[in-house]
Amino acid sequence: MSDKHVLDALSAYIDGEAAHPDRIERHLRRCPECARRHMELLKLSSHLGAMNVPEVPPEFLTRVMAHAREAEMLPARRFWLPASPGWVAALALIVVGLALLYGARPNGSTPATTSREQVAVVRDTTLYLDDEAVVDAMAKLMDEGVDLTYVAPDASGDWLPEDNFITYDEMVVSLAEEIEDEGGDPYLGGDTNVYGLIDGMGSSEAAVLGSLLTDYMGEG
Amino acid sequence: MEAKADEWMPQLDDWELVARAQAGDENAFAMLVRRYQVPVIHFCQRMTGSAEDAEDVAQEAFVRLHRHLKRLKPQARFSTVLFGIARNLTLNYLRDMKRRGRGQSRPLETCPLPDAEGRRPDVEARMGEIERLLEEGIARLSPAHREVLVLREIQGLDYDAIATVLKCRKGTVKSRLARAREQLRQRLVSLGGEEI
Numbered sequence: 263m264s265d266k267h268v269l270d271a272l273s274a275y276i277d278g279e280a281a282h283p284d285r286i287e288r289h290l291r292r293c294p295e296c297a298r299r300h301m302e303l304l305k306l307s308s309h310l311g312a313m314n315v316p317e318v319p320p321e322f323l324t325r326v327m328a329h330a331r332e333a334e335m336l337p338a339r340r341f342w343l344p345a346s347p348g349w350v351a352a353l354a355l356i357v358v359g360l361a362l363l364y365g366a367r368p369n370g371s372t373p374a375t376t377s378r379e380q381v382a383v384v385r386d387t388t389l390y391l392d393d394e395a396v397v398d399a400m401a402k403l404m405d406e407g408v409d410l411t412y413v414a415p416d417a418s419g420d421w422l423p424e425d426n427f428i429t430y431d432e433m434v435v436s437l438a439e440e441i442e443d444e445g446g447d448p449y450l451g452g453d454t455n456v457y458g459l460i461d462g463m464g465s466s467e468a469a470v471l472g473s474l475l476t477d478y479m480g481e482g
Numbered sequence: 483m484e485a486k487a488d489e490w491m492p493q494l495d496d497w498e499l500v501a502r503a504q505a506g507d508e509n510a511f512a513m514l515v516r517r518y519q520v521p522v523i524h525f526c527q528r529m530t531g532s533a534e535d536a537e538d539v540a541q542e543a544f545v546r547l548h549r550h551l552k553r554l555k556p557q558a559r560f561s562t563v564l565f566g567i568a569r570n571l572t573l574n575y576l577r578d579m580k581r582r583g584r585g586q587s588r589p590l591e592t593c594p595l596p597d598a599e600g601r602r603p604d605v606e607a608r609m610g611e612i613e614r615l616l617e618e619g620i621a622r623l624s625p626a627h628r629e630v631l632v633l634r635e636i637q638g639l640d641y642d643a644i645a646t647v648l649k650c651r652k653g654t655v656k657s658r659l660a661r662a663r664e665q666l667r668q669r670l671v672s673l674g675g676e677e678i
């Protein structure tokens with residue numbers, strides 16, 4: 263039996279999540295290098311756990327309650343607000359979403375063809391779309407047989423079948439993994455950056471999708 | 483009177499409080515906020531690198547929780563729902579900062595100050611130094627590595643809970659956390675914390 267170093271497994275080991283804790287334990291008794299790293303990780307953990315906890319001002323609760331009440335009073339908002347600044351961001355997200363769904367690289371030149379018609383509805387934080395309107399419009403589209411994906415910044419669409427719902431960050435994460443697979447660092451480096459990709463979507467693509475969406479949503 | 487409500491509220495678990503809040507009980511919702519304000523603000527602070535902005539982001543997280551109350555079902559651990567909302571908001575925050583050219587989150591200035599007499603025991607100074615190094619190290623991690631590290635090491639969530647918050651597989655949590663710790667460890671060493 264080989265007795266390889268266990269450095270890569272130590273993180274899971276200290277959390278009690280290692281696949282073979284016995285093997286790691288045995289190795290640690292014989293290997294000073296791994297034992298030292300083990301100690302370092304434990305220390306790192308204890309330092310992190312001991313970091314200063316923020317002091318919360320008493321007004322925090324008051325503010326939350328006031329804003330929560332205020333939000334409740336707001337009238338139902340329009341479904342799409344094409345003129346708002348959030349619209350641009352929302353469109354960028356739609357394009358990325360579709361590129362992913364079609365199995366094409368966002369900046370690639372050969373989008374895979376698919377017979378499935380897909381529309382992504384985006385709920386951007388800046389838009390505060392009215393829930394009821396979203397639900398109604400989506401139900402209507404699904405009735406018409408449109409294969410639809412809802413890209414949301416939070417879990418607000420999780421009532422949908424799994425295939426029809428993706429959160430904004432699931433999308434970011436899958437993009438990131440794609441970039442990582444190709445040897446890039448998704449969170450550094452200019453154009454290969456996930457956020458850069460999203461921000462750098464072409465306006466013509468966005469316009470096409472915008473009109474597509476307006477067609478669908480317009481009647482609503 | 484609020485104080486009176488608090489006498490029995492603490493005995494209710496999170497989902498019981500949610501149920502009361504869903505029925506319109508504001509005290510129950512306030513109790514949830516009180517129960518989670520420190521961890522949520524702390525999480526937002528570590529993610530955004532700004533104590534001030536963290537409060538705003540955390541506030542928005544609770545407001546959203548309130549707005550989505552009616553649709554919450556007691557299926558997952560409540561904290562994972564709340565951290566999920568807070569996490570999405572911090573990612574949006576980081577994205578917006580990046581657009582404005584402030585991509586990197588800054589280390590916080592929470593180094594303990596000397597007391598009135600100007601004394602600062604060695605141990606305390608050493609702790610402050612470590613904390614400063616840690617903050618700097620955390621701020622330099624990518625958001626994906628930072629969030630998994632903060633949820634595990636600072637919030638104490640287990641792998642299953644983290645996977646629920648991040649909506650990813652447990653294996654992803656495991657590998658990402660290992661990488662985050664390794665990056666932080668190396669950075670601490672290079673920043674001068676030889677023996678962490």
Ligand SMILES: [Zn+2]
Pocket residue numbers: 266267268269289293294295296297
């Ligand atoms: Zn070894």
